[in-house]
Amino acid sequence: MRTSRQARAGQYLAxxxxxxxxxxxxxxxxxxxxxxxxxxGSLHPTWIPRHxxxxxxxxxxxxxxxxxxxxxxxxxALAAALIAVLVATPLAYVMARHRTGLARVATGWVVxxxxxxxxxxxxxxxxxxxxxxxxxxxPGLVMxxxxxxxxxxxxxxxxxxxxxxxxxxxxxxxxxxxxxxTLVSVTAPLxxxxxxxxxxxxxxxAWNEFFFALVLLxxxxxxxxxxxxxxxxxxEGVADLGPLAAAAFLATLPSLVVFAVIQxxxxxxxxxxxxxx
Amino acid sequence: xxxxxxxxxxxxxxxRADGDRRSPGHGAWFLVLPALIPILLLSVGPLLYxxxxxxxxxxxxxxxxxxxxxxxxxxxxxxxxxxxxxxRIGLVWAVGVTVPQFLLALGLALLLNxxxxxxxxxxxxxIIPWAMPEVVVGIMWRLVYNPDAGVLNETLRGLxxxxxxxxxxxxATALPAVIVVGVWAGxxxxxxxxxxxxQGTPRELHEAxxxxxxxxxxxxxxxxxxxxxxxxxxxxALNFIWNVNSFALVYVLTSGGPGGRTRLPMLFAYEEAFRxxxxxxxxxxxxxxxxxxxxxxxxxxxxxxxxxDDT
Numbered sequence: 001m002r003t004s005r006q007a008r009a010g011q012y013l014a015x016x017x018x019x020x021x022x023x024x025x026x027x028x029x030x031x032x033x034x035x036x037x038x039x040x041g042s043l044h045p046t047w048i049p050r051h052x053x054x055x056x057x058x059x060x061x062x063x064x065x066x067x068x069x070x071x072x073x074x075x076x077a078l079a080a081a082l083i084a085v086l087v088a089t090p091l092a093y094v095m096a097r098h099r100t101g102l103a104r105v106a107t108g109w110v111v112x113x114x115x116x117x118x119x120x121x122x123x124x125x126x127x128x129x130x131x132x133x134x135x136x137x138x139p140g141l142v143m144x145x146x147x148x149x150x151x152x153x154x155x156x157x158x159x160x161x162x163x164x165x166x167x168x169x170x171x172x173x174x175x176x177x178x179x180x181x182t183l184v185s186v187t188a189p190l191x192x193x194x195x196x197x198x199x200x201x202x203x204x205x206a207w208n209e210f211f212f213a214l215v216l217l218x219x220x221x222x223x224x225x226x227x228x229x230x231x232x233x234x235x236e237g238v239a240d241l242g243p244l245a246a247a248a249f250l251a252t253l254p255s256l257v258v259f260a261v262i263q264x265x266x267x268x269x270x271x272x273x274x275x276x277x
Numbered sequence: 278x279x280x281x282x283x284x285x286x287x288x289x290x291x292x293r294a295d296g297d298r299r300s301p302g303h304g305a306w307f308l309v310l311p312a313l314i315p316i317l318l319l320s321v322g323p324l325l326y327x328x329x330x331x332x333x334x335x336x337x338x339x340x341x342x343x344x345x346x347x348x349x350x351x352x353x354x355x356x357x358x359x360x361x362x363x364x365r366i367g368l369v370w371a372v373g374v375t376v377p378q379f380l381l382a383l384g385l386a387l388l389l390n391x392x393x394x395x396x397x398x399x400x401x402x403x404i405i406p407w408a409m410p411e412v413v414v415g416i417m418w419r420l421v422y423n424p425d426a427g428v429l430n431e432t433l434r435g436l437x438x439x440x441x442x443x444x445x446x447x448x449a450t451a452l453p454a455v456i457v458v459g460v461w462a463g464x465x466x467x468x469x470x471x472x473x474x475x476q477g478t479p480r481e482l483h484e485a486x487x488x489x490x491x492x493x494x495x496x497x498x499x500x501x502x503x504x505x506x507x508x509x510x511x512x513x514a515l516n517f518i519w520n521v522n523s524f525a526l527v528y529v530l531t532s533g534g535p536g537g538r539t540r541l542p543m544l545f546a547y548e549e550a551f552r553x554x555x556x557x558x559x560x561x562x563x564x565x566x567x568x569x570x571x572x573x574x575x576x577x578x579x580x581x582x583x584x585x586d587d588t
Contacts, residue, residue, distance in 0.1 A: 007493075011388055011391060011393060012393065012394075012395075014384065014388055015388050015393055015395055015396075015399060016395075018381075018384075018385050018388070018399060019395065019398060019399055019402060021461070022399070022402040022403060022405065022406065022461075022464075022465075023402050023405075024421075024428065025417050025418055025420075025421050025461065026405050026417065028417070028420055028421050028427075028428045029413075029416075029417040029420060032420050032426070040426050041426075042426075043425060044431060044434075045425075045426050045427070045428065045431050047428075086311070087311045087312045087315060088312055090308035090309065090311055090312065091308065091309050091311070091312035091313070093308060094308050094309055102309060106309075106312075109316065109320075109321075113320060114515060114518060114519075115518050115522075115567070115570050115571070115574060116324060116522075116567070117521075117522050117542075117543065117546070117563045117566040117567060117570070118522060118524070118543070119543055119546040119547060119550065119559060119560075119562070119563045119566075120324060120327040120328070120560060120563030120564065120566070120567060121320065121323045121324055121327060122323075122550075123327055123330060123550050123556050123559060123560050123563070124322075124323035124324075124326035124327045124330060124560075125319065125323045126551075127326075127335075127556070128323070128326075143315070143319060144319060146315060146319075147315050147316060147319040147320045150312065150315075150316065150320075154312075204408065207410070208409070208410035208411065208412075209410075210410070210411055210412050210524075210525040210528075211524050211525060211547075214528075215547075215551055225410075226410050226411075226412040226413075226525075229412050229413065229416060230412060230528075230529060232416075233416070233419070233529070239419065241420060241423065241426055244416060244419075244420070245416075245417075245420055248412075248413045248416040248417060251410060251412075251413055252408070252409050252410065252413050255408045255409065255410065256404070256405065256408050256409075258408075259404055259407065259408030260404060260408075263404055263407075
């Protein structure tokens with residue numbers, strides 16, 4: 001297929017427009033994070049800080065318990081990721097290998113659960129967790145995150161299990177290995193990369209989550225990073241721009257790094273989902 | 278390569294010789310329970326409980342026992358003009374985000390499918406909105422929209438287009454401003470799905486169509502679109518549902534203001550439940566949202582099935 005020179009130029013122009021649209025808010029965030037208060041107050045803001053400073057970062061840590069919040073986020077996200085993978089893998093295995101009614105119901109739930117308005121789930125959860133004295137506690141939040149990450153985790157894992165040839169398992173069975181033994185010594189090692197990708201996905205989901213954390217965590221020392229970030233915006237919506245930008249920038253870095261690592265795998269999982277939904 | 282062929286052969290539809298090992302019951306229950314129990318306790322259970330709550334006068338911090346009040350909450354909702362206003366805003370938001378998002382993502386996916394030089398950069402950049410916490414996306418755009426220190430007004434001033442305004446606080450500009458953020462935040466995901474769909478279209482078909490003298494638009498309509506349609510419909514339906522249910526982005530950008538102009542249904546229900554403690558009433562709102570989404574999904578499925586017959 002040959003494309004005319006004009007068409008090529010048009011394509012590059014369009015691509016450039018997309019690049020600007022995608023990049024400029026993020027570049028502005030980074031630029032704002034390194035600006036001095038004087039420059040932030042200037043009526044003609046510039047793209048590149050004239051006197052780059054780290055003061056905003058220091059001030060951000062002084063104003064809000066960022067480190068503590070990041071630790072809370074890290075704990076909640078790690079626990080949620082670990083438990084989600086442990087719990088989802090056996091079910092994903094059944095969904096991938098058996099065409100039982102149960103597997104179909106599970107698949108249906110994965111699709112339907114995408115459509116719940118969270119508010120309908122959070123009110124009863126709030127009441128139940130309150131009775132269990134799990135409000136304002138990370139374990140309560142982790143429980144919610146595990147279930148919340150399950151649909152997509154299952155979806156990804158089913159794809160990974162299907163990619164492991166059933167012939168290998170059958171061969172092991174013929175050799176006399178039991179079901180559990182086959183799963184642990186034949187299937188699991190081949191699934192390992194998929195398990196890691198799924199875990200990392202569940203990790204980012206929990207690290208970024210806001211709604212459940214906002215409702216369930218009441219005191220600042222329990223709150224996760226996204227909730228603490230909103231404290232930088234005052235009651236009247238007035239914000240100290242420099243520290244706000246600095247804190248927001250820091251909160252993004254972990255997910256950007258993790259996401260860059262697993263992006264291809266998520267894409268694969270999402271595509272199977274989109275095609276089959 | 279061997280992996281791929283092996284997977285194909287063991288597709289679940291293929292007839293199996295070892296029916297015994299595949300049969301349900303044989304150890305399947307013990308594999309299913311670890312996921313089933315939390316799902317039932319923390320997802321299905323609360324959902325049903327939530328529907329029950331919609332028919333009660335449940336409130337937070339009330340000492341009197343909760344009473345069953347039938348459809349009273351729904352009758353009140355019917356007359357709640359604020360709710361219907363937020364409902365209308367929610368629809369404008371969901372359509373306003375989903376449609377441009379799809380068109381822009383389709384354009385970008387078509388570009389990225391060509392042999393262009395800056396392709397890798399666009400792919401790398403597309404990760405940013407996707408990986409960012411919604412709260413950070415909201416904060417970032419507040420900085421962009423900031424009336425004094427924001428890049429948007431400064432750019433407009435530089436181009437000589439007025440001397441800037443407070444986008445997020447303006448009655449007329451707030452909803453369009455948050456819609457732009459919604460489009461930005463969800464575009465990469467849609468682009469990647471469409472791009473993957475595009476890469477499933479055989480190149481030979483394009484070349485054959487080009488040989489027959491079909492122009493770009495004709496090739497798109499006759500070759501690209503039919504192959505892309507299932508992915509496009511699914512991702513659009515999912516995007517629409519996600520947008521109807523979205524919360525964090527607008528909560529951080531405007532908290533529903535100014536004057537309720539960006540108060541999406543989720544924000545309204547959240548305030549009703551956790552600021553005013555009206556659990557029963559807020560649950561009824563959730564039920565209405567479920568009902569509307571179900572109807573839309575059903576329409577979509579019917580449309581999709583009919584479309585499948587056509588092809």
